[in-house]
Amino acid sequence: MYQLLDFIPSIPVAKSTEIVMDWLTDTFAGFFDVIKESGKFSMERVTDILEWIPPILFILIIAVIAFFATKRKFGLAIFSIVGLLFIYNQGLWEELMNTITLVLFASILAVIIGIPLGILMSKSKFAEATIQPLLDFMQTMPGFVYLIPAVAFFGIGVVPGVFASIIFALPPVVRFTNLGIRQVPKELVEAADSYGSTGWQKLYKVELPIAMPTIMAGVNQTVLLSLSMVVIASMIGAPGLGREVLSALQQAKVGNGFVAGVSLVILAIIFDRLTQSINKKRQE
Amino acid sequence: MWFYPTNGKENGMEKIKIENVSKIFGRHLNQALKLVEQKKSKTEVLKQTGATIGVYNANFTVNEGEIFVIMGLSGSGKSTLVRLLNRLIEPTSGNIYIDGENISKMNKQQLIKVRREKMSMVFQNFGLFPQRTVLANTEYGLEIRGIPKEERRLKAEKALDNAGLLPYKDQYPSQLSGGMQQRVGLARALANDPDILLMDEAFSALDPLIRKDMQDELLDLQQKMKKTIIFITHDLNEALRIGDRIALMKDGEIIQIGTGEEILTNPANDYVRTFLEDVDRSKVLTVENAMIRPISINIDVDGPKVALQRMREEEVSVVLAVNKLREFKGYITADDALEASKRGEGSLVNYLRTDMPTVQKDMYIQDVLSIISDSKTPLAVVQDEKLVGVLIRGVVIEALSSSDENEGVKENVPAT
Numbered sequence: 001m002y003q004l005l006d007f008i009p010s011i012p013v014a015k016s017t018e019i020v021m022d023w024l025t026d027t028f029a030g031f032f033d034v035i036k037e038s039g040k041f042s043m044e045r046v047t048d049i050l051e052w053i054p055p056i057l058f059i060l061i062i063a064v065i066a067f068f069a070t071k072r073k074f075g076l077a078i079f080s081i082v083g084l085l086f087i088y089n090q091g092l093w094e095e096l097m098n099t100i101t102l103v104l105f106a107s108i109l110a111v112i113i114g115i116p117l118g119i120l121m122s123k124s125k126f127a128e129a130t131i132q133p134l135l136d137f138m139q140t141m142p143g144f145v146y147l148i149p150a151v152a153f154f155g156i157g158v159v160p161g162v163f164a165s166i167i168f169a170l171p172p173v174v175r176f177t178n179l180g181i182r183q184v185p186k187e188l189v190e191a192a193d194s195y196g197s198t199g200w201q202k203l204y205k206v207e208l209p210i211a212m213p214t215i216m217a218g219v220n221q222t223v224l225l226s227l228s229m230v231v232i233a234s235m236i237g238a239p240g241l242g243r244e245v246l247s248a249l250q251q252a253k254v255g256n257g258f259v260a261g262v263s264l265v266i267l268a269i270i271f272d273r274l275t276q277s278i279n280k281k282r283q284e
Numbered sequence: 285m286w287f288y289p290t291n292g293k294e295n296g297m298e299k300i301k302i303e304n305v306s307k308i309f310g311r312h313l314n315q316a317l318k319l320v321e322q323k324k325s326k327t328e329v330l331k332q333t334g335a336t337i338g339v340y341n342a343n344f345t346v347n348e349g350e351i352f353v354i355m356g357l358s359g360s361g362k363s364t365l366v367r368l369l370n371r372l373i374e375p376t377s378g379n380i381y382i383d384g385e386n387i388s389k390m391n392k393q394q395l396i397k398v399r400r401e402k403m404s405m406v407f408q409n410f411g412l413f414p415q416r417t418v419l420a421n422t423e424y425g426l427e428i429r430g431i432p433k434e435e436r437r438l439k440a441e442k443a444l445d446n447a448g449l450l451p452y453k454d455q456y457p458s459q460l461s462g463g464m465q466q467r468v469g470l471a472r473a474l475a476n477d478p479d480i481l482l483m484d485e486a487f488s489a490l491d492p493l494i495r496k497d498m499q500d501e502l503l504d505l506q507q508k509m510k511k512t513i514i515f516i517t518h519d520l521n522e523a524l525r526i527g528d529r530i531a532l533m534k535d536g537e538i539i540q541i542g543t544g545e546e547i548l549t550n551p552a553n554d555y556v557r558t559f560l561e562d563v564d565r566s567k568v569l570t571v572e573n574a575m576i577r578p579i580s581i582n583i584d585v586d587g588p589k590v591a592l593q594r595m596r597e598e599e600v601s602v603v604l605a606v607n608k609l610r611e612f613k614g615y616i617t618a619d620d621a622l623e624a625s626k627r628g629e630g631s632l633v634n635y636l637r638t639d640m641p642t643v644q645k646d647m648y649i650q651d652v653l654s655i656i657s658d659s660k661t662p663l664a665v666v667q668d669e670k671l672v673g674v675l676i677r678g679v680v681i682e683a684l685s686s687s688d689e690n691e692g693v694k695e696n697v698p699a700t
Contacts, residue, residue: 185409187407187408187410187411188411190372190405190411191405191411191412191413193372193399194372194403194404194405194482195399195400195405195424195425195428195476196396196397196398196399196400196401196425196428196429197396197428198428201428205428206413209415210413210414210415212415
């Protein structure tokens, strides 16, 4: 029995994957370089700008946004002030700015790629049937695995970090966009059609506005997922709070690890509440 | 408030024409079509082919300015049929003409043009866009046609004003009651100034009182605007109330087309008859449908002998009296005629009783019920003063309770 199974030689999946990856890396080396350099350049500029803003002003701006986004309640505003002051106090301000840049780039790009993909899925059964398993694959694959192609394509640094984060954070916004558009009541789609809307008119005048709360829930998830990728991305040299956590782990410094971890949690809460409150505002 | 049913032909041009239109959902369309031709039921077809019959072989024409009601129970295919008209659902086979143009052969661009300019639809659950204000909803049809902002705003405001909704223009649909929401739906449809209104169970989601108001409003509106309206409903009373003509559907097939009265008096088959059972017939039947042949004498000529002879012949105790012109004058009882005969009088003029109420031939039974119940005598039915029939309580009740006795009513030619 066992010998029978051994008759089949081991299929060289790992080997062929490597060959494909090598081919991709070689063939598109120029392309990847351009992306890497321009990505690195623009991200560094954004980080520069964020760091140029005096911390106290930055904290106040966030607090004011939080205050108005939550219908003039003080809760989130006070939390933001205290939390960000704590991070500043612990000497992690620069790392915080790096992390914010990474999360912003990763989530904005994920949204830019994800919403059109979700729309495509909602409009075509074929697209849904092909993209759906891909999303399942992306979500079940451990985040670490994405680091390998990221490094292969972009080397070490912040750009491969963003690349890995995008892959990791993409599925929710795609799924929620698809779901949101499919959930638009049939009668409203018929109403749009019966008045002679073109496909585009129907999409941006009826379907997207109605699906927006659902899409925003997906955006919220995507932002949080890319934030959770920060630590993993630091393994390939992405700067920021993640790198602090990683080095604390490597040097077994419990205290430093705790402080960096708490800083990440504070950032996560602010991001989450802010994106959620934008969504709530829309629904009213 | 009653909109008198008119004969469709009087309204002039043929607006919509449907020829052998079928819609089958699912696969094995040809096989399914064959089975339907063999008169297999909907369930049998579904069992054998997995295909669902939406509409089968529909044929009808709708004239300009007509309210054409398509009626049937849920699942009868009426909502599918109305969606075939603007091709929200693609027909499987058949031709649909609007103003002589074949809609079913149009490409996407042409279809969009027709939808924008010729017809608007009103939906059962209003179909209002929740993120748009009442005004923005009303503007929708104009907006997608690319009409300039100022112009579409003016048109939309006018449509809202007509519906009495202008003060609510900045509110959102969810802030309005159901009846008001449907008024917005109607205003949105009319802002486009279409020739054709497709109304899919437009009033079915409203409570009965509001529904009646909306029906009245629609009829008032129709008096002024003369649109061609296709109205879908499952409510026969609604159909009879607003429809110039009614098409009855069952299992995807149209089983009878006619005016409300034609359908009530001559149901095409048992299905229609059972469908009609719960209708309030008093609102539809006219006096003419329930009256019987009058037994009369000419008061100017006939004396007591003739009167008594007529009563014996017909086995009644009362005869109606008319003059030479057949104008109704009153009635003579058997006792009075006998009395006159005993006294040897030649004329019955002095014995004429005049306390019998008269009703017009084209009045609705509903409107004469109170007269019947207050009156001790039967009612005389007149048209232009001339006696044409008599209304007896028992016959009225019979007419209201069933449609099988209509043969007798049909042949009520005034006796001479």
